[in-house]
Amino acid sequence: MAEQMTGAEIVLRALADQGVEHLFGYPGGAVLPIYDALFQQDKVRHVLVRHEQGAGHAAEGYARSTGKPGVVLVTSGPGATNMVTPLTDALMDSVPLVCISGQVPTHLIGTDAFQEADTVGITRACTKHNFLVTDVNDLARILHEAFYVATTGRPGPVLVDVPKDVQFAIGTYVGPNQVEARRHLGYQPPRQGDPEAIRYAARMMAEAERPVFYTGGGVINAGPDASRLLRELVAATGFPVTSTLTGLGAYPASGDNWLGMLGMHGTYEANMVMHDADLIICVGARFDDRITGRTDAFSPGSRKIHIDVDPSSINKNIRVDLPIVGDAGQIMSEIQRVWREEGLRPRQELADWWTQIAKWRARKSLSYKKSDDVIMPQYAVQRLYELTRGRDSYVTTEVGQHQMWTAQYYGFDEPNRWMTSGGLGTMGYGLPSAVGVQVAHPGSLVVCVAGDASVLMNMQELSTAVQHNLPIKVFILNNQYMGMVRQWQQLLHGNRLSHSYTESLPDFVKLAEAYGAVGIRAETPGELDSAINEMIAVDRPVLFDCRVASLENCFPMIPSGKAHNEMLLADEANDEAVANAIGAAGRALV
Amino acid sequence: MSESALIPPASAYFLEDRHDPEERHTLSILVDNEPGVLARVIGLFSGRGYNIDSLTVSETEHDRHLSRITIVTTATRPVLTQIKNHLGRLVPVHRVNDLTELSLQRNDETSLERELALVKVTGTGDIRAEALRLADAFEAKVVDATSDHFIFQLTGRTAKVERFISVMKPVGLVEVCRTGVAALARGPEAM
Numbered sequence: 001m002a003e004q005m006t007g008a009e010i011v012l013r014a015l016a017d018q019g020v021e022h023l024f025g026y027p028g029g030a031v032l033p034i035y036d037a038l039f040q041q042d043k044v045r046h047v048l049v050r051h052e053q054g055a056g057h058a059a060e061g062y063a064r065s066t067g068k069p070g071v072v073l074v075t076s077g078p079g080a081t082n083m084v085t086p087l088t089d090a091l092m093d094s095v096p097l098v099c100i101s102g103q104v105p106t107h108l109i110g111t112d113a114f115q116e117a118d119t120v121g122i123t124r125a126c127t128k129h130n131f132l133v134t135d136v137n138d139l140a141r142i143l144h145e146a147f148y149v150a151t152t153g154r155p156g157p158v159l160v161d162v163p164k165d166v167q168f169a170i171g172t173y174v175g176p177n178q179v180e181a182r183r184h185l186g187y188q189p190p191r192q193g194d195p196e197a198i199r200y201a202a203r204m205m206a207e208a209e210r211p212v213f214y215t216g217g218g219v220i221n222a223g224p225d226a227s228r229l230l231r232e233l234v235a236a237t238g239f240p241v242t243s244t245l246t247g248l249g250a251y252p253a254s255g256d257n258w259l260g261m262l263g264m265h266g267t268y269e270a271n272m273v274m275h276d277a278d279l280i281i282c283v284g285a286r287f288d289d290r291i292t293g294r295t296d297a298f299s300p301g302s303r304k305i306h307i308d309v310d311p312s313s314i315n316k317n318i319r320v321d322l323p324i325v326g327d328a329g330q331i332m333s334e335i336q337r338v339w340r341e342e343g344l345r346p347r348q349e350l351a352d353w354w355t356q357i358a359k360w361r362a363r364k365s366l367s368y369k370k371s372d373d374v375i376m377p378q379y380a381v382q383r384l385y386e387l388t389r390g391r392d393s394y395v396t397t398e399v400g401q402h403q404m405w406t407a408q409y410y411g412f413d414e415p416n417r418w419m420t421s422g423g424l425g426t427m428g429y430g431l432p433s434a435v436g437v438q439v440a441h442p443g444s445l446v447v448c449v450a451g452d453a454s455v456l457m458n459m460q461e462l463s464t465a466v467q468h469n470l471p472i473k474v475f476i477l478n479n480q481y482m483g484m485v486r487q488w489q490q491l492l493h494g495n496r497l498s499h500s501y502t503e504s505l506p507d508f509v510k511l512a513e514a515y516g517a518v519g520i521r522a523e524t525p526g527e528l529d530s531a532i533n534e535m536i537a538v539d540r541p542v543l544f545d546c547r548v549a550s551l552e553n554c555f556p557m558i559p560s561g562k563a564h565n566e567m568l569l570a571d572e573a574n575d576e577a578v579a580n581a582i583g584a585a586g587r588a589l590v
Numbered sequence: 591m592s593e594s595a596l597i598p599p600a601s602a603y604f605l606e607d608r609h610d611p612e613e614r615h616t617l618s619i620l621v622d623n624e625p626g627v628l629a630r631v632i633g634l635f636s637g638r639g640y641n642i643d644s645l646t647v648s649e650t651e652h653d654r655h656l657s658r659i660t661i662v663t664t665a666t667r668p669v670l671t672q673i674k675n676h677l678g679r680l681v682p683v684h685r686v687n688d689l690t691e692l693s694l695q696r697n698d699e700t701s702l703e704r705e706l707a708l709v710k711v712t713g714t715g716d717i718r719a720e721a722l723r724l725a726d727a728f729e730a731k732v733v734d735a736t737s738d739h740f741i742f743q744l745t746g747r748t749a750k751v752e753r754f755i756s757v758m759k760p761v762g763l764v765e766v767c768r769t770g771v772a773a774l775a776r777g778p779e780a781m
Contacts, residue, residue, distance in 0.1 A: 120626060121626075121629070124626065124629060124630060124633055125633055125637055128681070129680075129681040132625065132626075149681055154679075183622065183624075184622060184681050184682055185684065186620075186621075186622065186681070186682060186683055186684030186685070187681045187682075310679065311675045311678065311679070312672060312675035312676045312678075312679055314675070315668060315671060315672075316672060319668075
């Protein structure tokens with residue numbers, strides 16, 4: 001029986017039928033009817049943010065920590081344009097988001113009306129797909145399709161632009177199961193990997209002498225089963241495993257076969273293994289430039305298997321020998337089946353490979369100079385890890401040195417526990433993302449490791465955390481610099497620190513108090529542990545001002561334009577080595 | 591010897607992609623006919639730095655709301671594969687056919703491609719007669735004329751259209767309008 005209701009009611013009904021419990025948003029003229037409908041129901045809980053960008057990143061944190069789509073509601077014009085950064089971020093990191101934006105009434109579209117923007121035009125390049133709804137009778141179908149597109153295949157953000165007159169108009173509601181004939185019949189995300197290719201892959205693995213699993217965020221996106229299957233596959237083969245930034249936690253950092261993260265700030269052992277491997281099994285990663293370094297010198301002696309749900313990721317940056325397009329979990333489960341059924345075994349040479357790996361590990365590439373006087377940032381992250389270990393905790397970060405240190409020194413043992421802006425590198429991601437994570441996991445410990453510069457980019461969301469009683473812990477590694485910018489200026493620009501020193505930083509403790517949160521400061525290594533314990537114990541939002549060594553740099557590092565075996569290690573990085581690390585060609589690279 | 595030994599060892603790298611030879615390919619793209627679909631397709635080309643040499647679009651199946659976009663592009667082989675994969679990823683795209691690849695596989699000499707051009711020339715006396723003679727040789731039709739101008743309509747492959755335009759230059763060419771390439775795969779099968 002078809003039900004009649006207003007467009008605004010259709011929106012809320014569709015969200016409820018999609019199982020949406022939380023919605024991040026900010027009201028405005030062009031979404032008032034939806035906010036009115038929101039007011040008159042109790043199925044969907046709305047989290048009011050302070051800036052639409054905050055809503056977007058909160059929804060991303062929500063999505064990444066739950067595996068469910070994050071949902072955002074914003075108004076037309078500036079509301080929608082403020083969503084451009086989170087939408088782009090979600091597109092780069094394959095995060096399922098559904099953004100509903102208000103639009104001026106259909107008869108005003110194109111007249112430069114108040115708060116009008118060409119939202120579908122602006123967001124076309126930063127969404128997986130977007131829709132402008134011009135008929136209220138299409139609204140329910142489009143919303144259901146938006147959820148379908150956002151969550152299937154390679155996940156991504158989908159925007160639905162709803163003009164105000166469509167929100168007021170009366171139309172027919174159809175439920176998710178009644179939408180049989182989807183409009184876009186051409187959208188058919190791949191699921192099953194080619195069985196022939198899967199058999200080949202298993203045999204290539206059995207032949208390899210120096211294999212490595214190189215895994216990415218795709219494993220986490222493929223669901224908890226995929227992480228379990230990865231662990232089983234690693235156990236069955238005994239191969240070493242490394243991961244990209246976004247893939248951390250799919251294989252546990254405490255696992256025996258873990259090499260640490262790879263890439264620009266990856267461990268020595270992970271990058272050397274990649275360089276010298278004879279077989280790379282890439283699962284749900286995309287050979288990003290932060291991973292490969294110089295592509296013509298990337299793992300020159302290896303055959304490569306690439307498992308990905310997105311065919312356009314195959315052969316994009318690095319040519320692979322065996323692509324398998326489909327769901328990572330399904331493919332890993334099939335590889336295991338073949339491995340078992342054909343009685344395949346890893347080669348004996350694998351033992352020699354592990355002997356070599358032990359030598360690389362002994363290089364201890366994550367060591368750093370300890371200090372009794374000043375808190376080293378690496379030490380701060382290590383202590384944070386040790387003191388939160390064993391707790392039900394989630395970690396988000398902003399972007400910069402602190403992000404890399406967290407990836408290096410905080411051990412993630414489970415998927416969906418680590419939220420960071422990888423592809424887009426969005427400063428300002430971490431604090432609102434923590435808000436979203438805490439909304440999804442009210443009883444858990446949610447820590448945002450931040451830098452003093454990036455935390456200010458969406459600082460206003462602390463107010464959101466206070467309003468909604470979300471006890472997020474913002475752990476600021478305060479070195480008074482945009483640390484990563486400064487590090488690059490040292491490497492590339494003759495140590496001329498152009499505008500990378502933040503003068504007039506706020507007093508973070510007083511700032512916390514001004515927001516109604518708790519401020520804590522630690523200035524010496526001696527007081528760090530008790531301050532962190534105090535932060536964990538407080539059941540309110542905390543800004544933790546951790547004063548760290550101001551000129552520390554992030555190592556190991558593969559300088560731009562260099563290969564994996566040309567890493568710069570902390571103990572070799574004297575001033576001269578740093579100044580000459582990047583050649584003329586590398587300077588043009590990011 | 592196991593089966594997988596058939597896969598060549600160690601990937602060969604594109605040391606410098608831009609040194610690969612570029613090829614000109616005609617792509618036929620079947621899309622849902624809905625607002626913004628053309629913007630999605632051309633936005634993909636401009637956003638990722640691909641070339642569009644020619645673009646033709648029109649609704650071709652009214653009942654199923656399907657349009658056909660024909661794009662001629664010039665790119666290296668790896669980039670052509672990227673283009674096709676990225677197009678295939680767009681939600682309203684049903685199918686992407688590389689007609690050039692198809693005709694190569696079938697050993698057809700060329701794929702079936704046609705352009706229509708309208709060519710306006712002005713002039714009187716000998717030059718006018720010469721324009722008409724040349725148009726005849728190209729089997730162009732006169733579709734509009736006064737005592738001092740002709741508009742010719744010409745259909746053919748891109749190369750023929752270009753030749754015709756270049757021979758019309760000395761005999762009073764004023765302006766040209768071209769449709770861009772329309773193309774279908776040869777043989778009885780539909781896309």
